[in-house]
Amino acid sequence: MICSLWFSSLANAADFVGSFACKSCHEQAFKDWQGSDHDMAMKHADEQSVFGDFNQITINHQNQQYRFFKKQESYWVNLADRQGKLTDYQISFTFGYYPLQQYMVEFEDGRVQLIPFAWDNRKVEDGGQKWFYLYPNNSAQHQDFYWLNAGQNWNHMCADCHSTNVKKNYNPQTNRFDTQFAEINVGCEACHGAASDHLSWANDSPSKNANNEGASSALVIAETPFKGFDRTLAKSVAQWQRSNLGSARSSSENTAKPLAKQDSQQLQTCAQCHSRRLQLNDKEPLVTKPFGDRYQLNLIAQAQYFDDGQVYDENYVYGSFLQSKMHENSVVCSNCHNPHTTELILQGNSLCSQCHEPATFDTSEHHKHDNNTGSLCVNCHMPETTYMQIDDRRDHSFSIPVPANTQRLGSPNACNQCHDDKSTQWAIEHSTSWYPELNTFVPQHFSSAFASARAGNPNSVDALSYLSQDHQQANIIRAAAIERLQQFTGRNGIVAIARAVKHQDEMLRVAAVEGSSPYTIAERWQMLAPLLTDEVLMIRSQAAAALANYWQQLSSQQQAQLEAPLKEYIEILSFNADRGFARTNLGNLYANQGFANKAEASYKASIDVQPNFAGAYTNLADLYRSQGKESAAVQILEQGIIAKPDSGTLRFSQALALLRSKQNDAALKSLKMATKLEPNNGRFWYVYAIALTPYSIGEAATAFNKAYQVSGNPQYLFALCELMIDNRSPQSLQCLNKLTPLVPNNVVEDLKARLPN
Known part of the structure; x- marks a missing residue:
């Protein structure tokens, strides 16, 4: 257990000496660090670290009472276990401190779980000093953030960033953890390295x-x-040049420029934790090695970002920052933040005025506001998103607010975030009166290509291809464009992927693996084979995993080329074997290689370690189907639906299995439920429409239309037009008029030829 390993972990990590060894020489830095977010990242639960009220407090949640209390010097909570039985759990650790503090329970198998209640540590006048249920909409046992599930597991989700020199030490055979660290919180050596x-x-x-x-x-x-030390955390720019010419010059001329740059590992050191990424291993910390040797960075994914690059789901700063002009000009974290206190080095607009001439930017002529919150740079260029109910975090892409994007893309805008009583149109009109070009549609902006791709428009392939090769764009945007090409095929897409494979930036190279997915194995091998010996672990392992999907079609020589990077890929899966996705991916590899028994065992192990992971059930069902075991496939899908009842994917897979078994009525019910659970999945609506066609033309037409509306895929609109023509609908011509600009002329002409005279 972690508590008992505190001193032994220090002994095992001889190069790590602990933060208190730094105090005598670096007294001010140590004093700044004490009480900071880094210092308070994780603590043993004691009188100094616990801020929550454990004085026999009882609260009600969902018709059940929960208690927070003390036994002598220890802290306890009375919570329901998986069987619904109220059980006393000792609090072992605290997590953070402001604006909220979380608490963790340690189990005999080494698992450490965050309890579902958090303490609001804000002042009473700000609504704080109370317990609250952290994830009220994600608390059922089948949901990831149920407190005993994987989404609230410290060992995998949190440890690497909240403690120093963490070794997860998960045993896949016993499903137990022996997680250790050199220091319980984010100490000096978490950033500076072993001292x-x-x-x-x-x-x-x-x-x-x-x-x-x-x-x-x-x-x-x-x-x-x-x-x-093995790194320098100095600022990347040793000297800045600023004109101090005042407002008579352009905005660009009144912004400081980097004059002298120097080597620094600061940004990558911070990015290890302040990024949304998958950890690949816990070997020696990164310094000058590629980020992808230890982590796989989440690019500007549709699920985490709006199409204009604004953050939607948590990305922990780095993904946003890589889009920014700040990053382009070698600004790093410590240009704005004191790394020891974790606070800003200056307050208000003075922070931005370090580089941006205040005579130009800190004026009502620029921000168009009186001396109020609207005049603060950050409120326009770094709008806040609230996570965990009370934790406000600023977007670090430093973008210009464009209210028209709210209409075009559905993304938020800083104007209406402050003026929430006003309409989007009001914001557009006011901002346009100040900056006439601000809300003008710019087709060259990456948001246009991203929005088109989200809608499934086949013509997106050209826009994404051009975007990915635009040197004026941030590399993370170019990589995200490559990644989105997985939805489309086209000559320009092939060219873009081929160039990405050769790009010096690892983000573009790894994106090429996903971007190449719709092509044939011959084409894909030609694209990705150079990546099998890439210098970056993430890239060569992902390329090997992608090509291994075609194992049976590969020559013995090609299979041999995959051997070394696949071994590394399996090591990554083994490191993450405490999660369902890793064991399922290993099962997929075995299935593709023809090792059915190993694949089945991996899928079942995935279900054991994470019962609510839907992918394990669907892949195991596919394996059974390939073996002609249709009843076993249906049975495992039924088991999955019990474990994960809110999964539309499981219902959809169940429907396909039922259709193959000629159980059409039952299949229709499953398809209907799939569309209800995932109403924005166009494929679900499309298959549902096909299944409905023999029974109800009207309902089928509605479903085809819904498929097109939620996805923008012309294939679904084509199916709707074809259905209308075949059934002599008076709206057939109207449907064809809508389809005409989306597909080749010959497709429309063929349909028109089938219209009744």
Whole structure:
């Protein structure tokens, strides 16, 4: 258990000496760090760390009472277990402190889980100093954020960022954890790296040891870079140049420019935690190595970002920041934040005025507001999104607010976030009166291509291809464009992917793996084969995994080329084997290689470790179907629906299995439920419409139309037009008029030829 391993973990990590070893020489930095977000990231639960009220507090939630209390010096909570039985659990650790504090329970199998209640640590006048249920809409046992499920597991979800030098130590065979760390919170060495050599450097010097036996070792220490550390966290720009010319010049001319740059590992060091990513291993921390040797960064994915790049779901800053002009100009975190206090180094617009001439930007002529909240740079260029009910976090893409994008794309705008009593049209009119070009549609902006791709427009392939090759765009945007090409095929797409494979930025290269997915194995092999020996672990392993999907079609020579990177891919899956996705992906690999028994075992193991992971059930059902075991496929899908009743995918797979078994009525019910659970899935509506056609033309037409409306896929509109023509609908011509600009002329002409005379 973690508590008992505190000292042994330090002994096992000899190069890590602990933050208190830094105090004597770095007194001010240590003082700044104490009480900071990093210091309070995780603590043993005691009188100094616990802010919540555990004085026999009882609260009601969903017709059940929960208690927070103390036993001598320990803290306890009375919660319902999986069987609904109220059970006393000891609080082992605290998590964070402001604006909320969370608490964790440690189990005998090494698992550490966050309880579902959090303490609102804001002031009473701000609505704080009370317990609240953290995820009220995601609390059922089949949901990820139920407190005993994987979504609230510290070992996988949180540990790597909230403690120092974490080793997860998950045993796939026993399904147990032996997670250890060098320091319980985010200490000095979490950022600076192991400090033992730095201490040697500080205590020894070549001059002091020139005449003794320690001279050679001291010389070695002295010659190590960065005073015994393996990295520098200095600012990337050593000197800025600013014109100070005032408002007579353009905005660009009144913004400081980097004059002298220097090597720094600061941004990548911060990004390890302040990013949305999948951890691939917990080997030595990154310094100058590629980010993808330890993590797989989430690009500008449709599920986490709006099409204009604004953050929707949590991305923890880095993905937004990589889009920004700040990043383009080598700004790093410490240009704005004190890394020890984690607070801003200056308040208000003074922070931005370090680079942006206040005579130009900090004026009503620029921001069009009086001296109020609207005049603050961050409120327009870094709007807040609230997570965990009370935690406001700013968007770090530093974008310009465009209210018209709310109409075009459905993304938020900073104007209406403040003026929430006003309409979007009001915001458009006011901002246009200030900046006439602001709300003008710019087809070259990446949001146009992203919105088109989200709608499933086949013509998106060209826009995405051009975007991915636009050197004026941030690399993360170009990579996201490549990733979105997985929905489409086309000559320009092939060219874009081929160039991405050769790009120096690892984000574009790994995106090419996804972007190539709709092509044939021959085409895909030609595209991705160079990546099998890529210098970055993430890229070569993902390329191998993608090509292994076609294992039976590969030559023995090609299979041999996959052997080494597939071994690394399996190591990544083994590291993440505490999660259903990893064991399911391993099952997929075995299934493609023809190892049915191993595949079945992996899928079942996935269900064991994460019963609510829908993909394990659907893939196991597909395996059974390929073996002619239709009844077993239906049975496993039924088991999955019990474990994950809100999954539309499971209902859809069940419907397909029932259709194959000629159980059409039951299949229709499952399809209807699938569309209800996932109403924005066009494919579900499309298949539902096909299944409805023999029974009700009207309902089928409605379903085809819904499929097109939610996806924008012309194939679904084509199916609707064909249905109307075949059934002599008076609206057939109207449907064809809508289809005409979306498909080749010959397609429309063929349909028109079938119209009744």
